[in-house]
Amino acid sequence: MPVSSFIPRAIGLVVTIGFSVAAGYWGQPLVSNNTDAINTIVTVFSILAGFLIAVITFLGDPGARGWDQLQLDKKSMEAKLWRHEVLFYLYLVTLGLALFMFVLPEEYEKTTLWLERLFVGSAVFVFLASFALPQSLSALQMERYQSKLDDDLPQVLKDLHKEE
Template sequence: MAASWDIRSMIGGRWAFIAVSLLIAIAVGVRFGHMLAQSDAALQGIIDVFSILAGVLVAVMSIIGDPSMLLTGNWRLGQEHATEIQKKIARYAHLIFVYVLILIVVLIATIIKDNKIADAEWFFQAVFAISTFGLLLSLPLPYTLMAIQKERMTEEIRRRKNQPSQ
């Protein structure tokens, strides 16, 4: 990641970021999850936010995965870049899985709420924790995409610089 102010680099890497995000999400879910049981708007808001995030992420994956986006150069450079892109796409696919999981648990929470099922506060806490976790995992996404775009621009400038003048 090129950005020096990247959230993950501030706390020591991808796994540390995931662990800290999970701990924060659990704390938030336990503390505030009961409020979801009283709020239809909050549940609908979670559905709206993660539906939009999933759609945007699918579009980004389509753009990043386009073979025309490979860096120019010899086949080895292309192969290395393709491998790197495939790893990024795999991480984005995991994030989409988290988004879909959130949408499913919010749907279940809505059913629980509509049917007035008793003793379900723990489920609303879990929903809030999972939603918070998904949101926290999404925070570095703009910086990741910015770094990818910066890398492509830098490579295009380098390519043009090495071309003979016309």
């Protein structure tokens, strides 16, 4: 990854983590003993997890490209799939935290407090991270479009580009 794109991503990650930690700590009272809020978050993340599986399936489809193009795109595709898989697992972690909050006996107040903080922080982090999905999907579609366009370019124009 070029340094020019790494720095903004790293800054974004640090800001997102910071915001998520703060939201988890101070937003915990919003979910404490509020099953409607927890159920809403669980529903949203269940839907997002299902959507993300469809996205991962879509990303993994190589389309009608030749072997050479597939080989060139392999590392890039692996990186994109890895990022989406991590996001999917973070959705599952958020859902798992909600499950633990429901099954933990009431006498474990301190543990419940920290589970709620982790749940809110995780939900905020994963929600903010999800905003990168549309850009990622758009970039992928444009890459596929450009690849198809290059493949279907008339030979006369291909020869012109070789001379330049």
